[in-house]
Each structure stands twice: as C-alpha cells, then as structure tokens.
Amino acid sequence: MNEDPIRLVTIGRMFRRRRRLLTVLTLVGALAGYGTSVLFPPRYTASASVLLPGQWEQRELLTQVEIATSSAVIDRTAAVLGWKGVGGAELRDRVSAKAADGNIITISGTAESPERSQQLADRVAQQLVAFAERIAGRGTDSEETTGPEVLRQQVEETNRRITDLAEAADPGQTVESVQARTALEKLRTTLAEAMKKLDEADPATNKAGLVVMGPATRPTGQAPPTRTQLIGAGALLFLLLSVIGHLTAARMNRRLRTEPEIATALGSAPLGSVDVPAERPAHRPQGRDPRAWIRRLLDLDTRWDVPTPRTSGDEDSRRIRYQRVCARLKDRAPGTRRLLVVVPDGDDIARRAAARLVTEAGNDPSPASPGGEHPVLRVVEVPVSRPLLPDRDTESGALVVLSAGSWTAAELAGIAGACADGGYEVVGSVVAGAVRTARPARPADRPADKAPALAAHGHATGESE
Template identity: 40%
Template sequence: MVGQVFRRRWQLLIVFAIAGAIVGAGASSVLSPGYQTSADVLLQGSHQADELTTETTVATSSTVLDRTAKALRWGVTGTELADSVAASVLDGNVIAITARADSPEKAKKLADRMAREYVAFSTELAAQQTDASTSLAKDQQDALRDQIEQTNDMISQLSRRANGDNVESVQVRTQLQEVRSSLTEAMTTLAESESSSIRSNLVVMGSAELPTAKAAPTLTQLVIGGALVGILVGVFAHLISASRRRRVYADSDIASALGANILGTVTVPHEHARNPGEADRPHLVALGRQLLGLDRPWFVEQLPDAGDERDQAVRYRRLVHRLHETAGTPLHILAVVADDDPEALSGVARLAAETGSAGEPTEVITDIPGFANVVEQLDAGPSRPVVRERAETTPAGNRTILRLVEVSAELPTVPEPADEAGVVLVTTAGTRTDWQLDGLTQACVDAGYPVLGAMIVHRSRPAAAPAGPAAPPASVSDDALAGAR
C-alpha cells in the first residue's frame, strides 16, 4: 500500500513535502543555533562532581552575563544573552562555555568574553572567601598562641621544681623540654598552613575557535527534515484514510451486499464520467484535483483499459438481453443510482443508447440536471435515446421506457412504483460500503419494487485514439466475444 501511495499520489506527496519544507524553514528561526563555538576553562586542583556543577551555574550567572553584555556593547542585556550561552562540564575539571550568534565573529567574541568574565568573577568570590577564612584563622591562632604560652609557663614552673641532681629530676626536665619543643613545632606548622591559599586557580585554555560553518540543525537540514516529515505525514494520512474505508470493490461482494444478481459488468472511461452537478464547480478546483491525483482512488488497482468499441457494445448488448429475459419486452424499468456516482449515470446513458441501437425506441424519464448532456456526449447517432422530465400520456407501445432516479447514498428514498416491471440497481465499484448497498436494496423493497438485478460499472482509462483512419463499425451480435462478461 505504501508503494501504491507513492505511485499514484506522488503529486500530493510533493505538496506535503513542500509544506513540510516551508514549516522547517520557519522553524529554523527558532531551532537553528546559527554559528557556535566554545571556550574552555581549567579548574586546578581536586574537585567533586557537585562542585563542578556549581561552577557551571556560576559561569552563566546573571552577574557574569551582565558584565559580558556591558563589555561587548552590542545593545543587549545580560538576560537577552542567557539564551545564547551555556556551560557544561568536560573531563579533567574543564568547564566548556558555549556561545551562539548569527555570525562567526560574534560567537567567538561572546565565548571569549564569557570565559574571561567568569574567571574574574570566580576569582573575586575565592578572594572574599580567603579573606574571611584568614581572619578566622588569625583569631584561632592568637587563642592557640596564648594557650601555648600558658603551657610553656607551666612547663617552666614544673622544671624549676624538679631542680634536683638525682636521676628522676633530670628525666623529668628532659621530658618537659621535649614537650616544649613539640608545642613550638606544632605552632609553626599551624601558622604556615593557615597562611597558605585555600583557593584553586582558574585558567582559560586558549581563545575560542572561529566557527567555519553553522551548527546543526542548519536551515538546510531543517528544510530537508521538514520535507521528509511532510512525506511521512502524507503517507500515514493515506494509510489511515484507507484503513477507515469500508467500500466494496469486488463484483461478488457488491452482489452479496445488494442481495441481487449481476445483470452485467461494464466499464466507463473515467475522464468522460462527470457529475452534472460539477458543472458549476470552478475550473481551477477541478484542475487542481486532477493535477494532485485526487480525482481517482489510489487504494485500488490501476484503472484497466476501456477496450475497443466492439468490446463495450457486446457487454451492453448482453446486459440488455438479460433485462429482456428478466423484465420482458418492451422494457419498462426503473434505474436507481446514487447522487454522487457520475460513472453510474454514464453507464445508464450508454445502456439506453445500446437499447435503442437494437431497433427499440428508447425514452429516458428523469429530472436529473445535466443528464441530457451526458447522453449528447455519446456517439450514438440515430439510436440516441430521448430524454424527458416526465412520461408522455400516450401508451408506451413498443418503446423502451427507462425511468432514472437519483437517491441519497446515506438515506435513500425510492419513489412510488408506476408501471415498471422492476428496478435495476446501478453502482460503480469502490464507491459504496456494504451498509450503503444494502440500504439501496431495502429502499427499493420498501417502495414495492422487485429487484431485477444489478449493473456494476468499473472505471477505466479511455481508449487511445486510432493512428489511422477509422474503420467502419462491425456488426455486433450476442454471440461475439464469448469470453467477455
């Protein structure tokens, strides 16, 4: 079915592709980032994952954005720059600051300035943290120094008390001296550690590269992607539409749904089948439907060739013969067609013409606007039937009276019987559902008509015009072309 969509509705798929491309081009103003580049900043030292995440937030903070906007002097605010920059964590404690702009130069300048302002702002934060830590450490160091001096005084007092010459006194003084030395070394180490810097340095790892092409998705990519999406939407729309259709195409299925025998199967050239009501439709609308392939179904097999005139005449002659066998002679029958089935009208017009060609004067009684024009388009010559809006008051005699009515396909209503022998249901294959076909039959039964049978019309391609001079028409009999339906 997908192949049939592409083969038979490729014109409409092109329209879907163009529409998708237009949508993609319009979306490029929102989705296309333009030119993009990035500047890397290295954080020296050891850092946890959450610390690196915090640094990305600092890199795109409002302070950094405002400083960048002020330095660039592009006439934009920091808030407006927020959508054009982003920060992410790379391997090795590296913060990547990505900038987007409508030109390569602007993208490079934005990335470099953001990196410098981020480093400057982060250094200020670290300096403030260092000053606070140094002040606190100095207070703690002074308090510790007082405690050490008090401890030294106590050690001196204990040392003076142990001023004897015995061995125990000497050992006590030695141990006290070792304690004093350990306290002094601890004080020195504490002072050195507190005076050292507690912050890590940030280094910009070179200038951002000048981009040579726009970043994905580019305008071209979005246009191509939109066209592909448009084609997919068109294909899926056709498939969904086909899955929801329940129209009947096979002759046996149509006969089963109608509950009637098939009197004959005929073909009508599709380009010649026109609904009389379409005469008022603007020519451009009809031309547009034809160019897009909407004037023919795609989900059925390709229309067969109409065949030559001899084949068509045989089919209609046999149909007329079966009608005589069923309804008697002369024929006086009612033909019922749906109001949206122009091919069925053309089939009835040809049936009336073939009835007249057998030597039987034929009269079609109908109030369908434009049906007379359909009959006039037939090359029937003297056998062309007479079309009237109402029956004559004179007796029918040997004339064939064909009364033609159109009914609604959804809610059919057949008029009251006159003196017809029965009704013939005329429908085009692939135009009705099972329920609609059954509704046609039930409407005829409700009106009191016996159903003589069904005439099924198939759309076909018009026969090619002969290259040479036209040959004289051959006589046609019911025995000709025994293999034809």
C-alpha cells in the same frame, strides 16, 4: 471499515495517483518551516575550554560544571557584559557547560550574533576562574580572605615572637636558659607541623588554579535548528501527515466492494459483474466552479485507493459477460418490455457499462426465444446526495448499475429508496469493474500497416456472431 492490510504497493499507488496533492502539501510544509525560521531569529553558539590542572575526581568535575552555570557566575557575567535588557536569568538559558576528557570543562554560550556568542563564552570562562580563585583564597579582594589564610598569618607572627623570645633569653649555659630555648623550639616545630597538616587538609592548596585555554572560536554557522533544517522538517512533517491521513481515510473507508454487500444494500438480487476497459477521461467538463478546478488540479477527483485494474481477456469474453447479464435480467423480469437503468451520477465506469448493456440488450439475437426478447433499457443518472428518479412512465422496474468500491451502504440505500419512491421495483444490480485490455500480438510475418485492418475485421466478425 476496510480491513485490508496496508502494503508498500498501496503507498506507492498513493504517491503515483496523488503526487500533485502530496507535492503541494510538501511545499506548504516547507513554507511553514520558513515562517517558523523567520519568527525565531538565528542563533550562534561559541565554546570556551577551561583546564583543571592536577588530579580531579569525576564528582569534583561535575561540581565545577554546576558552578559554571550557577547564578554566582552568571550574574557576575551579566554585570561585566552590560547588555541592555539581558540579565542573569536570560543568560542562564543561553549558557551550558559539560565535562570533557582530560579535566576540561567546555562552556558554550548562545547569542543572536557570532560576536556576542564568542564574548559570552569568554566572559563566563573568566568568571568561573575568578570564582574558583576566590574560593581557594587566592583572590585579590582583602574582604574575601579566607580563614586558613588568617591562621597562616597568625602562625607567622607567632614564629617571629618565638624568635624574639629565644634571642632575649639568657645567652648563658644555665639550665633555665637551655630549657627555655628548647621549649620555644618545640613550640616552633609544633606550629610548623600543624600548618603542614592544615595545608594537606585544604583541597584548594592541592590543586593549581583553573586556566582558560585561550579565547573561544567565533562561530561561522548557525546553531541548530537552522533555517534549512526548519524548512526540511516542515516539508517532511507535512508529507508524513498527508500520507498518514490518506492511509487513515483508506482504513476508515466504508464503501462496498463485493457483489453480495452491494445487493444487500440495494435490497435486490445480484445479476453479475461486467468489465469496462480502463481509459483516461477524454475531456473533463471545464466548469467555472473554483472548487471543481482545484479538485481537478490536485487529482482529488481520482480515486487512489482503488487497486490497479486487472488484465482482462479479449472483446469476446467481455461481450459474453454482458450477454449473460442480459439473459439473467430477462429471466428475472419475464414479460417486461421496458426497464430503467439507474446509474449514480459521477460514476464513469458504471455509465459506460450501462451504455454497453443498452447496446447488448438492443442486439438481442433471438427475439423469438421462449423467454422473449431482452427488455428495452433507458439510462438515467441520479445524484447520490439527493437521489430523485422521474415518475414512472412505461418502465416497470429499475436496474442499478454501479462500480465496486465507490459508494457506501447509506448511499445505496438512498438510491433504493428513490426507486421505491418513484414506483420502480429494483429487479437487480450489476457491478462494473475497470480492467486493462491486453494488446493483440502482431504476427512477425505480417506488415505493420495491415495490422489495424485485420484487427477491425476480427472485431466485426465477433459482432456478427
């Protein structure tokens, strides 16, 4: 597992090297959001306001909100609307209410068209007002008359009877008649006071009736989530999942990066590292395999988690690295005339480094040195999935050349096993890394057309050393 911390430069490198893949996945997410919007038809929401005059406490407002979304109001609304296939249970999921400032209850209705959403909000508001009037005893239905109203009617009838009794009493000034009229007036006063206390105790009489503050406004736009929001959410979701997937894969990367780890996996001694100038592939093989074509199109055959190549020195410094590797190889296998250079198939950096090693070994400047001349190298590319080397001929050993951060320990162990199976002893390993070459500075007093000739002359001089 790679323990390197994830930095912003890593994410930026991912977007730069995998921009085609990330773009395609983002478009796929947008198409998924569009498909979701097709499956779920658009919805429209309209709102109607109901005013509650008088003094209302917060808990009383919350009670009215619950009443607005109760089955007593919603079922009556469904009966009044008469929409086919839509009952109270379906409308209950489409209606919501909330208490706003100023004793106002906002009722919202959601439907598949602006006209239906406006109609639903208006009907729910009207049914809420009608239900509140029935509770307060101001309804028009005779069977819905409440107990306090019946009591008031009986008190009025009693007052009329008292008046009749007072008029039928002896109009004289006898003591009995005066006492009778006084008792009747006391009874009338007592009844009036009782009704007054009853009215004060009834909360429905202390507040005026609910009022609908005009019809609901017909909506002009869809209720969220809209089609545009679903498309954007799908694209963003797929992009985030792609980034997380890339970072997780990089975090779980088990490819070996350092020379000691690579040498341990191969069971050989490290002979050093060499630099290969980074360059774009000139021509990629145009195979007929559609999977290979898709990988090239989406840049899947390009490693994104490899750091940007560092800047290398001049050509002489790179040649010195190759010569040192050849010298160590000569010391490691003295008297060996031929070696097989094993390169993993598909490792372009290692292939170029191996070709440079063959060139440097063939240009041994001192064949008469005490250690002898460099061994003759022959490059062989082996597939990592099923490595297989040719039978041993004149080569007495194998030199493995590979790039850092490209292969796992199991893959390198397979290459080492293929070497042992072919009868080759792994005499060492060389790690190749891509570098950026620094452009030579052009002298200000030199003509531009002579610069290439001078550069070529310097390169030739270096090779003659």
